[in-house]
Amino acid sequence: MALQLAALLLLSVMAHAAGGFEKNGSYWAIKFAGYIFNHTQTVILGNAPQKLETSAALGSCNSGGFIYQWQQSTDGVNFTNIPGANGVEYQPGAITQKMYYRRMVSCGSETAYTNVATVSVELDGGCISTKTQWLLFGNIPASINATAALFGRDPGNYSYQWQCSIDNISFIDIPGATLQNLSFSSPLPQLCGFSEKRSQAVRWI
Structure with missing residues (x-):
C-alpha cells in the first residue's frame, strides 16, 4: 500500500506539472x-x-465533475461499456x-483512459478420458486419450509431456511422448500409471 501511495503521489505531481498543457487553445480538464x-x-x-484498485482522475472538471465508465474486452483491443x-x-x-479492463474518464467533450488491467485464467490441464486398462503380459496398451x-x-x-509412475507418487518423463494423446508401440514391462504435464501449470489426473 505504501508503494501505491508513493506512486500516486508521483503521478499527482506529474499531473500538476502538466497543468499548463493546452488542447485546441484551452486547458485540458482531465490532467490524469x-x-x-x-x-x-x-x-x-x-x-x-x-x-481493481484505481486512483481517481486528476484535473478540474467544471461540467458536473468527472464521469467514470468501466469497460471490458476479451482481446485487449475492442472495449465495451460495463x-x-x-x-x-x-x-x-x-x-x-x-x-x-480499463476505466474511461469523461469531462464534457474530453475523454481519457487509465492503463489496462489484464486478468488471466489459470491453465486447465484437461482430463485423461482413458482411465484404466487391464492387459495380458506382453500385450500393447490401447492409446490413452486426453x-x-x-x-x-x-x-x-x-x-x-506424458509421465509414468509405478507407485502413483514419483513420475518420470516418457521420452518422445509430447502429444496431447499417448500411443504405444510396444508392451509395458510392468504396471504403470500415467499423467500428462501441460505447460504454464501442472495438473495430475
Whole structure:
C-alpha cells in the first residue's frame, strides 16, 4: 500500500506539472485519467478477480465533475461499456476466459483512459478420458486419450509431456511422448500409471 501511495503521489505531481498543457487553445480538464494498481492478475476458472484498485482522475472538471465508465474486452483491443460500472474502482464478476479492463474518464467533450488491467485464467490441464486398462503380459496398451488444455496465460500455445509412475507418487518423463494423446508401440514391462504435464501449470489426473 505504501508503494501505491508513493506512486500516486508521483503521478499527482506529474499531473500538476502538466497543468499548463493546452488542447485546441484551452486547458485540458482531465490532467490524469488515473491508474489501476493491481493491473495483472490470474484467477482460477469461474472465480472473480480482486477489486481493481484505481486512483481517481486528476484535473478540474467544471461540467458536473468527472464521469467514470468501466469497460471490458476479451482481446485487449475492442472495449465495451460495463452497465452500472461507474465508480472509481471496479469489482469484476466471475470470469471463464482472459479479460481486459480499463476505466474511461469523461469531462464534457474530453475523454481519457487509465492503463489496462489484464486478468488471466489459470491453465486447465484437461482430463485423461482413458482411465484404466487391464492387459495380458506382453500385450500393447490401447492409446490413452486426453482432452486439450484450456486457458492459461497464452491460450493455444501449449506443450505436453506424458509421465509414468509405478507407485502413483514419483513420475518420470516418457521420452518422445509430447502429444496431447499417448500411443504405444510396444508392451509395458510392468504396471504403470500415467499423467500428462501441460505447460504454464501442472495438473495430475
